[in-house]
Amino acid sequence: MTRSKAQPMAFGPGGPLVGAASVPGDKSISHRALMLAAMAVGRSRILGLSDGGDVLSTVAALQAMGVRIARRGDGWEVDGVGAGGLLQPRGALDMGNSGTSTRLLMGLIASHPVTATFIGDASLARRPMDRVIAPLRRIGADIAAAPGGRLPLTLRGLSPAAPADFRLSVASAQVKSALLLAGLNMPGVTRVIEPVPTRDHSERMLKAFGADIEVAEGTEGTGGERIISLTGEAQLSPRDVHVPGDPSSAAFLIVAALIVPGSEVRIEGVGVNPMRAGLFRLLEAMGADLTFSNRRESGGEPVADLVARHSPLRAVDVPPELVPAMIDEFPAFFIAAAFAKGTSRARGLAELRVKESDRIAAMAEGLGAIGAAVEEEGDGLTLHGSGGALPGGARIASRLDHRIAMSFAVAGLRCSEPVTVDDMTPVSTSFPGFAAALSGLHAS
Known part of the structure; x- marks a missing residue:
């Protein structure tokens, strides 16, 4: 497969994120x-x-x-x-x-x-x-x-x-x-x-x-x-399906709103399947101001409208039983933990070693580059949160991984100096309008 030309992009402090945003279907x-x-x-x-x-x-x-x-x-x-x-x-x-x-x-x-x-x-x-x-x-x-x-x-x-x-x-x-x-x-x-x-x-x-x-x-x-x-030899019937908004994509906008002072972001129609909502529960345990309204079903899946407001986050140890319900959202969680107050720990994440990149290594390297205190330990990370802004000013290797790229784009919004992601093209695999969504919230 031929790769597109790399598209580096810088993300830096630009004021609160305010307004409504949409995310792609799950x-x-x-x-x-x-x-x-x-x-x-x-x-x-x-x-x-x-x-x-x-x-x-x-x-x-x-x-x-x-x-x-x-x-x-x-x-x-x-x-x-x-x-x-x-x-x-x-x-x-x-x-x-x-x-x-x-x-x-x-x-x-x-x-x-x-x-x-x-x-x-x-x-x-x-x-x-x-x-x-x-x-x-x-x-x-x-x-x-x-x-x-x-x-x-x-x-x-x-x-x-x-x-x-x-x-x-x-x-x-x-x-x-x-x-x-x-x-x-x-x-x-x-x-x-x-x-x-x-x-x-x-x-x-x-x-x-x-x-x-x-x-x-x-x-x-x-x-x-x-x-x-x-039971096999199935006779399936056609139907109309309405795919809910992707909680994995929403996670990045939510974390951005939580860590950037003065922010308030609304996302409609996000999937809140209990087996996918681990990050939401963990963020709430960290003190996140999250509001879920208009709960309903769409395509057989639970859905809600979500509002995230800036919150002073506190550190948390990730309960092992929550890991399967947020396995794709750990990069977003690591960003939230890096700006929280106190030390957060996550273990039992061996699955992250074999995603689009080795996400444990990629996040540890990138977080260290922007000034976070982080320790990579086998199947997890320990993060000593800053409780405020981080220095930033680094160039991050996305490693062809859309979630690594979006994670450090979000981190750059709360750093003193802009963070450059070396290639934002991988983001098109899951959230083609991500950079535009962030820009639109800044312009609100």
């Missing part, structure tokens, strides 16, 4: 809406679909396998081909920077008589896929990957494939979702057992599209395990 839900609409028979309409590069990678891959997808007015139309209806793509599927597209599509294709080669950018090519490869091989998929279970990767699906029971060894919504997507075109029942519950977007949306799915919530007597059972 990226995780957008991927799932497209794939399940593709597996339905008939036309689905999706409103609020994320327009980031990651989701467009999913659109292109499904189109390459015979699914008609088109933008119509303020939404997208998907003419589903039904479970088992994917066609052989003529060329490699370019996933860009999207690990979610890659892992979920691997699951979807694994139970189809299709051979697909997955490629991606330099960042994606460094990320291991073994956690998905191993269980998909159990159902009969033939997978050949580059050393370390990395891209480029060729998957030869099997139909009919053999359903099985899968006990997840790591808490991963992507692995769970890949197995459930594979189960759609397999006879019998696919069971996924989660020792630790992860975000449940797939279960909610499968049910909404008419899949025969049962979820047994864990109890103390069962060790807290959560068991998801899906």
Whole structure:
């Protein structure tokens, strides 16, 4: 994949952030809406679909396998081909920077008589896929990957494939979702057992599209395990989906409002799924002034309008049970902690080592460069908050990671000297209008 020319950008103090902002549709839900609409028979309409590069990678891959997808007015139309209806793509599927597209599509294709080669950018090519490869091989998929279970990767699906029971060894919504997507075109029942519950977007949306799915919530007597059972050879029905605003994107605007004096920012229609709301709960524990109003459901997901006001934050130790509910939001949390009063600690974050970048190392390096006192310790960070402004004045390596880039853009707003992010182009994968949103709030 050819990279765009780097776009460095400086972010510095510019007064309070005030006004309303919007965020793209939830990226995780957008991927799932497209794939399940593709597996339905008939036309689905999706409103609020994320327009980031990651989701467009999913659109292109499904189109390459015979699914008609088109933008119509303020939404997208998907003419589903039904479970088992994917066609052989003529060329490699370019996933860009999207690990979610890659892992979920691997699951979807694994139970189809299709051979697909997955490629991606330099960042994606460094990320291991073994956690998905191993269980998909159990159902009969033939997978050949580059050393370390990395891209480029060729998957030869099997139909009919053999359903099985899968006990997840790591808490991963992507692995769970890949197995459930594979189960759609397999006879019998696919069971996924989660020792630790992860975000449940797939279960909610499968049910909404008419899949025969049962979820047994864990109890103390069962060790807290959560068991998801899906009956295959599914007959999904098309539906209209309204994707809620992405809480992972909203996190950066919220943290910006909390740390910049005099700020008050309103974001409408943000997804507040309990399994995604870990950062919101943690920020409130730090003393954040967050208001949630007009709670409602959209596309089977809980949604609310959110107002964030500048708040004197205090340090916090991240409870281990909260980690799965905020795994994508840790870069934003680290920025909040760097400006809080006191010492914050977060552990059990090994998953962050294998995201778009090594986010533990990237955040530790960048925070140190802008003058924060930070210690990198194995699977986490210790941050000694400043309780006020930091010096800034550094140039930050984004490492092709959209969340690293947005994190230090936000940090620059509360530094004495501007912070330069070496490349803001990765932000287009999830929040193409991010810089404009910040600028608009300053101009309010």
